[in-house]
Amino acid sequence: MSARRIFARPARFSAIAPYVWMVLFFLVPFAFVLKISLSQTAIAQPPYEPVFDLTAGWDALKTALAALSIDNFRLLISDDLYVFAYVRSLTVAVTATALLLLIGYPVAYGMARLPKNWQAVAMVLVIVPFWTSFLIRIYAWINILQHDGLLNQILLTLHLVGQPVVWLSTDTAMYIGIVYSYLPFMILPLYATLAKMEPALEEAAGDLGAPPWQVFWLVTFPLSLPGVGAGVLLCFIPIVGEFVIPDLLAGSNSLMIGQTLWLEFFTNKDWPVASAAAIVLLAVLLVPLLLYERLQKRQLEQGR
Amino acid sequence: MRKVFRLSRFNIASLALGLAFLYLPILILVIYSFNASRLVTVWGGWSLRWYHEFFNDRAMIEAAWMSLRVAVSSASIATLLGTLAAVALSRGERFRGRTLFSGMLYAPLVMPEVITGLSLLLLFVALNAERGFWTVTIAHTTLTMCFVAVVVQSRLGSLDRSLEEAAMDLGCDPVRAFVAVTLPLIAPAIVAGWMLAFTLSLDDLVIASFTTGPGSATLPIRIYSEVRLGVKPEINAICTLVIALIAVVIVIASLASKLSSAQGESAAPL
Numbered sequence: 064m065s066a067r068r069i070f071a072r073p074a075r076f077s078a079i080a081p082y083v084w085m086v087l088f089f090l091v092p093f094a095f096v097l098k099i100s101l102s103q104t105a106i107a108q109p110p111y112e113p114v115f116d117l118t119a120g121w122d123a124l125k126t127a128l129a130a131l132s133i134d135n136f137r138l139l140i141s142d143d144l145y146v147f148a149y150v151r152s153l154t155v156a157v158t159a160t161a162l163l164l165l166i167g168y169p170v171a172y173g174m175a176r177l178p179k180n181w182q183a184v185a186m187v188l189v190i191v192p193f194w195t196s197f198l199i200r201i202y203a204w205i206n207i208l209q210h211d212g213l214l215n216q217i218l219l220t221l222h223l224v225g226q227p228v229v230w231l232s233t234d235t236a237m238y239i240g241i242v243y244s245y246l247p248f249m250i251l252p253l254y255a256t257l258a259k260m261e262p263a264l265e266e267a268a269g270d271l272g273a274p275p276w277q278v279f280w281l282v283t284f285p286l287s288l289p290g291v292g293a294g295v296l297l298c299f300i301p302i303v304g305e306f307v308i309p310d311l312l313a314g315s316n317s318l319m320i321g322q323t324l325w326l327e328f329f330t331n332k333d334w335p336v337a338s339a340a341a342i343v344l345l346a347v348l349l350v351p352l353l354l355y356e357r358l359q360k361r362q363l364e365q366g367r
Numbered sequence: 368m369r370k371v372f373r374l375s376r377f378n379i380a381s382l383a384l385g386l387a388f389l390y391l392p393i394l395i396l397v398i399y400s401f402n403a404s405r406l407v408t409v410w411g412g413w414s415l416r417w418y419h420e421f422f423n424d425r426a427m428i429e430a431a432w433m434s435l436r437v438a439v440s441s442a443s444i445a446t447l448l449g450t451l452a453a454v455a456l457s458r459g460e461r462f463r464g465r466t467l468f469s470g471m472l473y474a475p476l477v478m479p480e481v482i483t484g485l486s487l488l489l490l491f492v493a494l495n496a497e498r499g500f501w502t503v504t505i506a507h508t509t510l511t512m513c514f515v516a517v518v519v520q521s522r523l524g525s526l527d528r529s530l531e532e533a534a535m536d537l538g539c540d541p542v543r544a545f546v547a548v549t550l551p552l553i554a555p556a557i558v559a560g561w562m563l564a565f566t567l568s569l570d571d572l573v574i575a576s577f578t579t580g581p582g583s584a585t586l587p588i589r590i591y592s593e594v595r596l597g598v599k600p601e602i603n604a605i606c607t608l609v610i611a612l613i614a615v616v617i618v619i620a621s622l623a624s625k626l627s628s629a630q631g632e633s634a635a636p637l
Contacts (some may be wrong), residue, residue: 066532070541071460078455078468081448081512085471088509092486095493170385173378185382187621192389194563194617196570198587199606202594203392206399209598211406213395246389297477304479306573311594321481328485328577338489341482352474359473363520364456 093345100135100338135339145323145340149347152320155309156302159241163298164291166242167249171290172283174250175257182258186251193247201240201311208236208312237313241302249294256290257283293362296355300348320344397610400603417604427589427605434569434586437500441507442564448508449515449564450557454545456516457523475513483510484577491578498580506578507571511564518563522556523549555623562620566613 139145174185192200207213208230215227230236264286268278306321313319318326320340328337400418404411421427452472455462475483487506488498496502526549534544572587579585584592586609593602 066535067528068460070531070535070544071458073541073545074454074458075460075462076455077451078459078462081452081455081472081516082464082468084448084509084512085468088487088490088505089471089475089483092490095489096482096486099489166385169377169381173374173382173385176374176378177382185386188386189389191617192393194566194613195393196566196587196606196609196613198570198572198590198594199396199609200392202590202598202602202606203396205594205598206396206603207392243388243392246385250385300477301479304481306479306481307591321479324481324485334489337485341485344479345482348479352477355477356470356473359476359517360469363517363524 096338096341099335100342101132102335103132103134135335136343138336139339139343144318145320148318148320148323149343151317152303152305152344153347155237155241155305155319156299159238159245159302160295160299162238162242163245163249164295167246167253167294168291170246171250171253171257174254175260186254189247189250189254197244198307200244201308204236204240204243205231205311208239231312232314234313237309240308240312241305244308245298245302248297252293252297253287253290256287256293260286289358292354293358296351296358300351300355303348304344393610396603397607400600400607402600402603405600417600418608420601421604421608424601426584427586427601430584430586430589431605433500433583437503437507437575437585438565438568441504441511441568442561444504444508445512445564446515446557446561449512449560450519450553452512452516453519453523454549457520472513472516475510476517480571480573481577484574487574488577498578499583502578502580503575503583503585506574507564507568510571510574511567514563514567515557515560518560519553519556522553526552558623559620562616562623566616569609569613 170189174182174189177185205212209215210227210229210231212230214230215224218224218228219226260283264282265278268282269275273281304321305319306325309319310322310325321344324337324340324344327333327340401413401415402409402411403414403416452468456465456469456472459465484506487502487509491498491502530548530552531544534548535541539547570587571585572591575585576588576591579588586605590602590605593599
């Protein structure tokens with residue numbers, strides 16, 4: 064016990080370097096996003112009117128504070144484009160997460176039922192695509208879904224369709240891309256809880272006469288809820304802000320918030336509006352983010 | 368008795384379909400990269416034509432070189448910082464600001480990349496930093512050190528702490544005990560963390576797009592701008608090369624983690 068405490072002292076000091084790094088490159092940047100979201104757009108380089116100049120003293124600061132504007136936020140609320148983008152982002156994220164749960168659960172369940180040495184193999188097989196480049200995996204789907212791509216060729220050869228179906232630039236393509244990219248994130252936490260479950264519980268329910276679907280619904284599923292929670296958060300949060308998948312696979316008539324942010328920033332060069340959009344996105348995700356952090360902390364620190 | 372609920376046909380089918388869904392698209396991409404025909408859909412026989420094209424594409428090669436340099440440097444810094452963070456969190460007991468620290472480390476794991484990218488860019492602009500290799504490296508380090516911290520922390524959590532304590536009872540000071548006992552035991556996790564950081568950096572498009580400057584595009588940025596214009600066989604070849612590189616990295620990382628679990632088991636009964 065005392066050795067543990069003596070060991071803890073230098074261990075604490077090792078926090079200093081990563082702490083400083085994260086404050087400097089993770090926390091402080093948010094202050095800049097907030098600051099610029101409150102400033103006026105300007106045609107300049109960088110393209111915004113700076114609001115604070117700390118070297119100018121207290122009076123200057125006071126006038127600067129008075130000049131702060133919430134115009135960018137007002138624009139976000141009043142312009143349909145942004146409101147629709149937020150609504151669409153949330154709808155897409157909810158739908159995609161539900162699809163992921165529906166597809167990922169049976170796979171994770173199958174993995175947990177495998178013999179122990181096969182489970183390790185299956186886990187590696189699920190993790191490997193996560194290591195493979197994200198962009199490449201989306202590109203692989205463009206190959207398949209394009210007008211004269213593999214999917215249409217197969218459908219035409221089988222005479223299932225009379226003429227090529229338009230897959231690219233549709234919501235279907237986008238959902239395929241999202242489910243494909245995020246599936247490992249859903250399967251792994253589900254598998255982790257399902258594999259730890261005591262099989263005797265399911266057997267007992269079966270012995271007492273419950274049909275399989277009832278065993279699943281009354282025993283297995285409730286016990287796997289921590290894994291469901293982790294998987295849902297791990298997918299939902301990044302999908303809300305997703306940019307690459309909707310940009311490459313979905314049509315351009317309705318945008319997600321990650322896309323509008325990108326557009327404002329790179330195409331319209333309106334940094335203040337892009338910053339305001341980021342702040343609103345962050346506010347929308349605050350509750351799920353905090354939930355996720357608590358889960359992650361509990362999971363990593365329960366061994367202490 | 369224990370095997371009443373065995374693998375059902377449904378279990379096997381869902382597993383097979385799930386894995387096929389994960390692997391078929393990548394397999395198709397790799398096969399088409401060897402297609403001699405310019406049309407992606409027409410099979411013109413096996414050929415290395417598109418690989419040849421890639422090696423003669425100066426801009427692509429430069430982007431690939433930039434990506435490799437960024438990935439190696441950011442993974443190395445991230446591994447150092449992430450390991451330090453993991454040690455502080457799993458061995459440091461309570462300290463002031465611990466909640467904020469762990470919060471800052473776990474949030475980037477799920478934070479939408481557009482937010483991370485935009486916020487870092489605004490910082491670099493405010494600091495008047497010249498954007499290019501170093502800004503991308505710093506951005507990638509910030510993201511990937513969190514992944515390293517999680518990997519190393521979970522390894523530290525499963526270690527038997529009485530080993531360190533025994534070393535200290537035998538007269539080691541804490542630093543010596545850490546270097547002589549803990550570090551060798553977590554070394555495989557550190558290697559796996561480096562590999563993960565390397566592949567994440569090699570893969571990133573969004574954060575790199577925000578934080579890089581003119582004339583220093585990374586490979587994903589180049590690929591992305593080509594893909595937006597449509598499918599090109601050369602891209603298939605580049606993607607296959609990246610997949611091959613990552614496959615090598617995965618093999619090394621899984622060997623390292625195998626070593627890690629073997630050591631962990633032999634260490635446990637001590």
